[in-house]
Every structure is written in C-alpha cells, then in structure tokens.
Amino acid sequence: MDELRAVARFTHDCAQPALALFSKDCPDDPRPAAALEAARLFADGAARSALQRTTATAAHRAGKEAPTEAARHAALAAGDAAASAYLHPLAKATQLRHILGAAAQAARAGELAYDNDPVVAEYLLDAARKRVTPTVADVLSRYPRAPGGRARVSVLLQKLDSLLRDPPPAPRVVDDPGPFFHGTKAEVQPGDLLTPGWRSNYGARHIANHIYITASENGAPLAAVLAQGDGPGHVYRVEPLGRIEDDPNVTDKRFPGNPTRSYRTTEPLRVLEEIHGWEPPPAELVERIRSRTGELSALGIEAMD
Numbered sequence: 001m002d003e004l005r006a007v008a009r010f011t012h013d014c015a016q017p018a019l020a021l022f023s024k025d026c027p028d029d030p031r032p033a034a035a036l037e038a039a040r041l042f043a044d045g046a047a048r049s050a051l052q053r054t055t056a057t058a059a060h061r062a063g064k065e066a067p068t069e070a071a072r073h074a075a076l077a078a079g080d081a082a083a084s085a086y087l088h089p090l091a092k093a094t095q096l097r098h099i100l101g102a103a104a105q106a107a108r109a110g111e112l113a114y115d116n117d118p119v120v121a122e123y124l125l126d127a128a129r130k131r132v133t134p135t136v137a138d139v140l141s142r143y144p145r146a147p148g149g150r151a152r153v154s155v156l157l158q159k160l161d162s163l164l165r166d167p168p169p170a171p172r173v174v175d176d177p178g179p180f181f182h183g184t185k186a187e188v189q190p191g192d193l194l195t196p197g198w199r200s201n202y203g204a205r206h207i208a209n210h211i212y213i214t215a216s217e218n219g220a221p222l223a224a225v226l227a228q229g230d231g232p233g234h235v236y237r238v239e240p241l242g243r244i245e246d247d248p249n250v251t252d253k254r255f256p257g258n259p260t261r262s263y264r265t266t267e268p269l270r271v272l273e274e275i276h277g278w279e280p281p282p283a284e285l286v287e288r289i290r291s292r293t294g295e296l297s298a299l300g301i302e303a304m305d
Contacts, residue, residue, distance in 0.1 A: 001048070004085055006135040007099055009043035011084040012036055014103035014128045015077035017300040021113045022074035025067055032078035035059035039081040048085050056082035070112040073153070077105035093144040096161065099136070100146070103128035104157035110299050114292075121156055123301045129163045140164060171245035174263055180213040182238045182269060183223030185231055193268040194238065201227040211269055212247060213238060215261035222281045226289065235275040242267025 015036060022032050035055040042048055059079030066072040080101035087098035107121040107128075114120045132140075146161040148154070182194060184201060200208040205228065214220055224233025240263075247262040 003135055003139050005043050006133055007087055008039050008084050010131055010136045011081040011102035012039040012043055013131050015081040015106050018074040018077050018106035018109045020298055021109050022071045025071040029062055031058040031062040032075040035078040035082035042085045052082045052085040070109045073105045073109035077102045080105055091143050093147050096143055096146050099140055100157050100160050103160055104153050107156045108153050125160050127300055128160055132164055174244045176215050178215050180215055180238050181220035181235055182213050183220035183235050185227045185229035185233055188271050190271050190273055192271045195268045196266055210264035210266055212264050219260055221278050225280055225286055235278045237272045237275055238269040239272055240265050240269055
C-alpha cells in the first residue's frame with residue numbers, strides 16, 4: 001500500500017499543473033479537480049476507496065465532453081492520477097498507464113495548449129522524470145516496457161518510460177574552436193575565473209551545476225539582457241579551462257544538432273576581455289521569450305532553468 005501511495009503521489013504531481021488548462025476552458029466543471037483531490041487524499045494516507053474509482057471515471061467522462069483537445073487530455077491526466085491507486089501487481093504493459101499515463105496525458109495537454117509545441121511536452125516529461133522517487137522507479141521496473149504506438153500519447157508514454165529506465169546518453173564532447181562568449185549582469189575583470197556552484201541568474205535561480213557559454217554572436221547578448229539583476233548586461237570573451245559539452249536544455253529539445261553553438265561546462269571559464277559595442281537582441285524577441293516563459297511557469301516549467 002505504501003508503494004501505491006508513492007505512485008499516486010507521483011501521478012497527482014504530474015497531472016496537477018495541467019488542471020489549469022482544463023479550468024480555462026471548463027471553469028464550471030469540478031470533476032478533474034475532484035479526481036486529483038482523491039489521488040492526493042490517498043497519497044497522504046487515506047484509505048483506498050470507491051472515491052478514487054468514481055472520481056477517475058467522472059474525470060475521464062469530463063475529458064470526453066471537453067470542448068478542446070488540451071482540456072480533454074488535462075482531464076484524462078487527472079482521471080489517470082486517481083485511477084493509479086488501483087495499479088494491479090500483475091506485470092502487464094497495460095498497467096503502465098496507471099504509473100505513466102497521467103504524465104503523458106499532461107504533456108499532451110501542455111503541447112496542445114501552446115501551439116502544439118512538442119518542446120513543451122519535452123519539458124513536462126523531464127519534470128516528471130525529476131519527480132520520480134526510488135520507490136516509484138522500483139515499482140516501474142517490475143513491469144514490461146511500454147509498447148510502441150502511433151498515437152501521440154503512446155509516443156509520449158513510451159518516451160517517459162525510456163527516460164526513467166535508460167541511462168542518459170553520454171554528452172557529446174565538443175571540438176568547437178570558438179571564440180566563446182558569456183553574457184551576464186555581473187561585472188568581472190580579465191583574468192577572473194567564472195565557476196559553477198552559484199545561484200543561476202535565470203528562472204527560479206537554482207544552484208547551477210554548470211556554467212554556460214556560446215560561440216554564437218547572438219547568444220551572449222541575449223543571455224546578458226535576459227539575466228536577472230540590476231544594471232546593464234555585459235558580454236565577455238572567455239576561455240574554457242576544461243571540457244565543454246552541448247547544452248542539453250537547448251540541443252535535446254529546441255535545436256537538435258546545436259546550431260546555436262550553446263555549451264556548458266563544470267570547469268572554470270577564464271575571462272579574457274569585455275566586449276563593448278555589442279548589439280542587443282530585438283526588444284520584441286526579449287518580450288516574446290519573457291512572455292512565453294511566464295506562461296510556461298503556470299505548468300510548472302521553469303524553461304529558463
């Protein structure tokens with residue numbers, strides 16, 4: 001039962017951000033919210049009861065009646081979260097929906113809500129990956145892998161299954177000759193070393209395990225303008241003192257192949273000089289990025305992280 005509660009907590013947390021997409025189109029329909037509440041109650045220790053079954057069925061019915069595809073999948077995510085309390089121990093692939101279905105449905109709802117943008121789904125699946133506890137991972141390991149399928153939700157479920165079971169690919173070692181640049185609000189001097197391990201100047205300002213550079217003429221000015229903090233942005237030419245690798249937040253999602261020449265490293269960068277007279281990015285581009293990242297934060301996506 002403790003394992004089932006852990007699964008219900010995971011599915012609830014994956015489905016919760018998508019509820020706003022349903023409420024936007026169906027503000028007077030309480031059924032998906034009730035399903036999520038039933039999942040939460042069970043995860044918090046309440047007895048498993050007919051509440052999870054009946055609210056799951058009602059949320060799935062709300063999905064069928066929803067006026068938009070985004071709302072439909074958001075409701076199905078909530079229904080799958082409540083139904084996860086009834087995950088069966090029989091190791092059949094059909095049971096994977098009880099573990100991964102809520103996250104896959106929420107990812108589908110998210111991408112549909114934002115111009116059918118598959119990168120939004122990628123971010124939501126990555127957020128689901130980060131929510132998985134050792135208990136949930138152990139439960140998942142007892143079931144067969146997700147079968148292939150052409151339907152988009154099946155594809156997303158299979159992708160999440162792979163994210164949770166397979167080791168991440170080894171980072172590609174970069175041999176870009178540079179020159180390399182770093183954009184920031186911080187004032188530093190030639191000879192200074194920039195290191196990871198400090199709070200990021202972007203997004204939720206988590207501790208950054210990497211430091212980022214680009215060989216693109218446009219990348220560092222954009223980073224300088226978007227960075228949080230007071231004062232003007234600065235662009236510096238820098239020298240990496242160790243191995244650099246592709247920035248997966250960019251290359252694995254938005255720009256496969258890394259045409260933006262965006263990289264990261266866990267080792268220091270030496271500041272060589274400050275670049276003066278750089279051209280700031282177009283104001284409409286900056287506003288569009290800030291607006292979109294603000295919208296995505298409602299789904300629990302800190303895209304700038």
